[in-house]
Each structure stands twice: as structure tokens, then as C-alpha cells.
Amino acid sequence: MSLIVQKYGGSSVADPERIKAVRDRIKQTVDAGNQVVVVVSAMGKSTDNLIKLANAVTTPSKLENNSADPSDRSEHISADRDALDREMDVLLATGEQVTIALLSMALQSIGQPAIALTGAQVRVVTEPCHTRARILYVETDGVQEYLSQGKVVIIAGFQGVAGDLTTGQPTREITTLGRGGSDTSAVAIAAALNADLCEIYTDVPGILTTDPRIVPNAKLLDEITCDEMLELASLGAKVLHPRAVEIARNFGVKLAVRSSWVDDPGTLVKSPYLGHLSEHQNRMALEVNRFVDGVSVDLDQVKIALLQVPDRPGIAAQLFHSLALQNINVDLIIQAVQDPSDVNDIAFTVPQREFELAELVTRGLELGAKAVIVDSHVAKVSIIGAGMIGRPGVAAQMFTALANAGINIQMISTSEIKVSCVVAAADGDAAVAAIAEAFQVPVMSYLPIDDGDRTADQSPVRGVALDQNRARLAIRQVPDRPGVAAQIFEYLAQQNVSVDMIVQSQSDRDVNEIAFTVPIGDLQKAEASLKQVAETIGGGDVVSDDAIAKVSIVGTGMIKQGGVAARMFNALASSGINIEMIATSEIKVSCVVRQSNAETALRAIHQEFDLAGDQTILVAGKPAS
Ligand SMILES: Nc1ncnc2c1ncn2[C@@H]1O[C@H](COP(=O)(O)OP(=O)(O)O)[C@@H](O)[C@H]1O
Ligand SMILES: N[C@@H](CC(=O)OP(=O)(O)O)C(=O)O
Numbered sequence: 001m002s003l004i005v006q007k008y009g010g011s012s013v014a015d016p017e018r019i020k021a022v023r024d025r026i027k028q029t030v031d032a033g034n035q036v037v038v039v040v041s042a043m044g045k046s047t048d049n050l051i052k053l054a055n056a057v058t059t060p061s062k063l064e065n066n067s068a069d070p071s072d073r074s075e076h077i078s079a080d081r082d083a084l085d086r087e088m089d090v091l092l093a094t095g096e097q098v099t100i101a102l103l104s105m106a107l108q109s110i111g112q113p114a115i116a117l118t119g120a121q122v123r124v125v126t127e128p129c130h131t132r133a134r135i136l137y138v139e140t141d142g143v144q145e146y147l148s149q150g151k152v153v154i155i156a157g158f159q160g161v162a163g164d165l166t167t168g169q170p171t172r173e174i175t176t177l178g179r180g181g182s183d184t185s186a187v188a189i190a191a192a193l194n195a196d197l198c199e200i201y202t203d204v205p206g207i208l209t210t211d212p213r214i215v216p217n218a219k220l221l222d223e224i225t226c227d228e229m230l231e232l233a234s235l236g237a238k239v240l241h242p243r244a245v246e247i248a249r250n251f252g253v254k255l256a257v258r259s260s261w262v263d264d265p266g267t268l269v270k271s272p273y274l275g276h277l278s279e280h281q282n283r284m285a286l287e288v289n290r291f292v293d294g295v296s297v298d299l300d301q302v303k304i305a306l307l308q309v310p311d312r313p314g315i316a317a318q319l320f321h322s323l324a325l326q327n328i329n330v331d332l333i334i335q336a337v338q339d340p341s342d343v344n345d346i347a348f349t350v351p352q353r354e355f356e357l358a359e360l361v362t363r364g365l366e367l368g369a370k371a372v373i374v375d376s377h378v379a380k381v382s383i384i385g386a387g388m389i390g391r392p393g394v395a396a397q398m399f400t401a402l403a404n405a406g407i408n409i410q411m412i413s414t415s416e417i418k419v420s421c422v423v424a425a426a427d428g429d430a431a432v433a434a435i436a437e438a439f440q441v442p443v444m445s446y447l448p449i450d451d452g453d454r455t456a457d458q459s460p461v462r463g464v465a466l467d468q469n470r471a472r473l474a475i476r477q478v479p480d481r482p483g484v485a486a487q488i489f490e491y492l493a494q495q496n497v498s499v500d501m502i503v504q505s506q507s508d509r510d511v512n513e514i515a516f517t518v519p520i521g522d523l524q525k526a527e528a529s530l531k532q533v534a535e536t537i538g539g540g541d542v543v544s545d546d547a548i549a550k551v552s553i554v555g556t557g558m559i560k561q562g563g564v565a566a567r568m569f570n571a572l573a574s575s576g577i578n579i580e581m582i583a584t585s586e587i588k589v590s591c592v593v594r595q596s597n598a599e600t601a602l603r604a605i606h607q608e609f610d611l612a613g614d615q616t617i618l619v620a621g622k623p624a625s
Contacts (some may be wrong), residue, residue: 349378466552565584
């Protein structure tokens, strides 16, 4: 007999008919001889509706505000924010409570014993923090007891109960995990129960090469590695929440994504620890486990920077296409906005042995840069793990470790599985030692990315993601000295702002510009914080832009295949789309473009990598349009 955890998202339980369809699927799974634990979300858009209600009662003058993001409340409520966060959790937890009760009634009415439990009744114990709590542990005795009585156990996702700060024992406070948190609940419950399988049921057939609502003939992936899925999820593919993938990765949970409309096998998300749970992982700390696995250094890098290149479509494409034609292996690429805004800085690193050719190609192109600077002495030091973007403190802690060692950061690249800093080569060893000490992690000689046994003939790109919920912030004229990035990102981390795509450019020798993206709902808070830091560090203007979108490609195949970024830039250039920021990491390339170009950009890139399938994907049982 297998123990299966099934999660049904809001779309799968949106109305009574859908709940009955879910009931039948659960019954089939039980009849096939399995024990079943079910985790459900609130019906349809009911969480959004509860948020609208909260806005309506706290802001009589803003009844028309339709925002679905609880963080938006900060701009128009005067009451104590923490107190309102507590009540918001009490309110939002009701959404899932409706579904568990209805589903349990539906099962019992066809003779299948079942029991509905809230997160607090199960004791899904979380950090004592409202609206975005992380799960500490899940008590399993009660659930096991009900299962042994032959019941289907139906648990409300997205919610828990706060653990006491000192004892960890459950208090009486209801918490929620943050939007989309039911995936996280399901995988955490599966890890705690040591379930044989965790199935995420949704409105699409599985994980696709991109969002079928934008590209209707996106292709279904049979499987994907956790590293790839972590990147895709944190870059906007909302089919799975990155925190859920992180738990699956760390605890070896067998995870599948399927449609609740059809009976197809869907997509398997492969954990590197599948079948052999890492002994180091502590099931009493499901989401607060160690998230940095190690630190590595690459001393063999050269940095080439083009300063003040004209800001028009096709420049990045021309540069990186020419480098790819010479088989030059470009590693990090960073492009940042500049002041004045009609120019950009583009910086990239290449292996030492290729730098002379790379310099020749770059200088030969005459792209209109004010200067080309070659720094033949740089090192790239990286921390490796999972959940870096979702934990704002991690990058900040790395920058602080470097600052405390007196080391200046020249380039920064962030991703969900890795944060890298380019520093002077002479600082490489000291940098790696300082970071290993700060995180108490080993120094690794290579990056342990699971490539999922990909063959050379497969597309290097697995998926294309679009995130239209981010805004860009930039701080200009930042003094170029150790500790500045640390100060900025420490402060933002304290405000719980997740920062992504940090890009640092050098506008002249003594000052930098640092640009990054933040969730759009955090923009006001982040902008206010940044203005405060700017005063402390003696920086210049803070500028924000909320009309951007971030489009990204992800795939482990990029490690072995050169020229992938160039193809992406080329696809954008051919559609006349200007790239405003670029940030790359081992298995992803992200570009910021105007929001008005977002969907065209996604389609062009998806087509460039020939990712389409031969059929129209069904969303909620109907052809995507
Ligand atoms: N790469 C992708 N593969 C599949 N779905 C995706 C992808 N990127 C975005 N999506 C979107 O994710 C949606 C499913 O997530 P979500 O709405 O949170 O589902 P649920 O209500 O089941 O939790 C799909 O309808 C699809 O539009
Ligand atoms: N109901 C919550 C939690 C959730 O995960 O929902 P869904 O599975 O429908 O994305 C939300 O809307 O955020």
C-alpha cells in the first residue's frame, strides 16, 4: 500500500462540479489500494475576493481598489500593520476551510470515510510570522491515526499555526504561508509523512515549456530536474511554487504535476535525493533547513566591460552572436541601465584562455561604446543551494561577509540556486574563506547541478518564463567601495523584500549604479528603504520603473552548449524589442523588457528554441487561447 499526498489547486475545486470530479479521483486512488492525504486550496478566486473584502472595510474611499496583493494594503491603511496582518491570516485561512469541509462531505456522501482538518488542527507548525510564514514541522501522529482508520485526510493548504519562539510548540495563532502556498503545504506534509508520492493537480496537463495561456501550443515536459524547476518557478512559472520545489529537492519527495481534468501522467519533478532522504535534513525544520550547500570559486575568469553602449535593439545580440561564432564560452553576462538612459553598460566574463580572442572580437565590432575595459584578473565566487531569491537575507549575508573581509564586489549575479560575485583575482581565496566561514559551509570544487542526463541533441532550453509582477529599482552614483552592496541589501532584507536580478554597472571609475528587481507589491516599501540607505551611503538618485517585465530561459543544457544567450538576444532583436537589463547564471538567462512587449518577447524566444509541441494545450479542460 502506498501513501499518496494529492494537492488540488483553486482552479481544480472552483465549483461543486469540480469538487465532485476531485472526489471521484480521490476515490479511484483509494480503491486502487492507496492511503490518501489531500491538500486543497481555496475555491477558484476566493482568496482574491477575501483580500478585496479586507481592502473594502479598511479603506472606504478605495472600494474600487481591486488589488489581489495583500502588501498593497500598506499604502492605504493607517492601523497597525502587524495587527492587520494577524487578522488577514484569520480571514484568508477561511478560504481553504470551506474547501476541506465540502470535499470531505462529498466523499462521505459516496460512502468514503474522510475527515477535514485545518492547518492548526493538524499542527502544521510555522514560524511565528503572519502572511508569509515558513513551515517548521508537521505533526504526523494524528494524520497517521486517521489513515489507519481508513479515512481520507483532507487538509487545508496555505495555512498553519505559529510555533512558540522559544519552545517551538504550537500557539493559538493562525498563520498563512503567502500566495500560492498550498503547493508548499502539500510537499511539506508529504515530506513529514515520508509519503511515496506527492501529486500536484492543476488546470494544465503538467509542466510545459511555457505558459499555455500565452503560447497555446507549448509542449508538455515528461520530467524536469528540481534545479530547473526551482529557477522556472522563481522566474514566474506559477504552476509550482519555488518553496514547494525546494522542500521536494531537500527531502527527496517524489513530485508529479498533473491535470485534474484528464488522466495523463503529467510531469515528474526529479529530486537529486530521490529515494534516499538526506540524513542531514531535519524534518523538524522543513523550510528553515540549511539552504546554502557550499561555496565555490573560479579563478580562471576575465571580465570585459563595454561602457555606455547605445541603448537600442540588437546590440547585445550582435556582440554575443559574434562571440558565439568564435566558440567563446561566455559565462556571466550583465547589462544595466545607465544614466543618461540612452546608454547601457554590458559586462561579461570569459575563461582566461579565451580572453584575447574575446577582446579582439569585442573591440572589432565597433558597437559605439564609450570605452571597452578588460580586467584580466578576476575571480567568480559563488554560493550554491536552493531558495536564494525567496530568502532575502542570503545574498545580503554573502555581501556582508565580503565587506567584512574588505573585498570590493565588481559584478553580482543572483538566481534561485546560486549567487555569484565577481571580485579581484587577488581577493579570490580570501573571499571564498570569508563566505565559507559566514555560512559554515564547505568549499566545493564544482557546481553540483543535476543535468537530468540530458543528451546533446536536446534543446539547451527547457522552459521560458515570464514575470510581469516585478518592478525595477536603481540607485545611481553609488560609491565604489567595499560594504556598499552589503549595506543596501542587508537593509532590504530586514524589510523582508526579496530582491532579484541584481545588476551592478560602473558608470565611471569611482561610482557604480546598482539596479535590481523586486515584487511589484513591495515596490513602495523597497523604494522608501532604498532612499534611506542612499542617504547613509552617500548615493545619488533612486529611480523606479513598474512598467517592466522579465523574460527568462532556463535549462541545464546551457552549461554544455555555447551561444544560447546570443540566440535569445537575437530573437528579441528580430522582434524589434529592446533589452533593458540582462542577468545570467549557469542555467538561466533573464532579460528585462518593456511590459508592453512582454508576451511578444515570450513568444519570440519560445519559437527561437523550437519548443512548441504539435497540439493545443487544454487549460481547465478547454483549449488555451
Ligand atoms: N511552464 C508552465 N507550465 C504550466 N503552467 C504554467 C507554466 N507557466 C505558467 N503556468 C500557469 O500556471 C497555471 C497553474 O497555476 P495556478 O493557477 O497557481 O494553479 P492552481 O489553481 O492549480 O494552484 C496554469 O494555468 C498556467 O497558466
Ligand atoms: N488560496 C491561496 C493558496 C494557493 O496556493 O492557491 P492556488 O493553489 O489556487 O494557487 C492563494 O490563492 O494564494
